[in-house]
Amino acid sequence: MTWISKLTTAFGLLLLAHSCYSAQEFSTLQSYRSSGTLQIAPAALPVDITIETVAALLIASLGLVLGTQxxxxxxxxxxxxxxxxxxxxxxxxxxxxxxxxxxxxxxxxxxxxxGFVDIRQQRKTFGDWVRDGGNTK
Known part of the structure; x- marks a missing residue:
């Protein structure tokens, strides 16, 4: 891996860790908020955390692809x-x-x-040998 791909992968993983931490903090705040006397419907994950997660995955994937042989x-x-x-x-x-x-x-x-064997030539040589009575020359 070249240093550019390592740096890109590390940056993507850092962004991914930050987005995971942000999502965990958001869900913790939502649980504290809904534990009170008012029952509030759970809110969806904010768009900025979702965008950061997707961008982090794309950047980390790009860094890994750049580092392949x-x-x-x-x-x-x-x-x-x-x-x-x-x-x-x-x-x-x-x-x-x-x-x-x-x-x-x-x-x-x-x-x-x-090399390839010439079967016809070997058959002719064998036939000549048999006709001569099997004597070697």
Missing amino acids: QLKPIQWHVWAGKIEREGAGGANDADGKTNKDYVRHPFRFLETRP
Whole structure:
């Protein structure tokens, strides 16, 4: 997280704590007021406390979104191609550290596997071997 996102998140959480405290104080004052001899209908939460709560949630959410790292591609071959082009720098997160799931060369297993087998050629070679009586040359 960058310091801007941390500051935004902290400010949003501070506003949220203040709005929660204000709502609690309002409900406490309403309970003292209605405990007297007059029965007064409970009042709704003031608009300023509601607006402060919604604004605090939006600001805190914005700070959290700003602090997230860049999303990885959904398709594996796109991610692997990026790593192959950029090397270890393609697998760095927002802090510049290499991700723990980084593999040096994602297509390495494709390049080291054996090639395709020509079944027709092997059948012809086996047929020739059988016709020769099974003798090795």
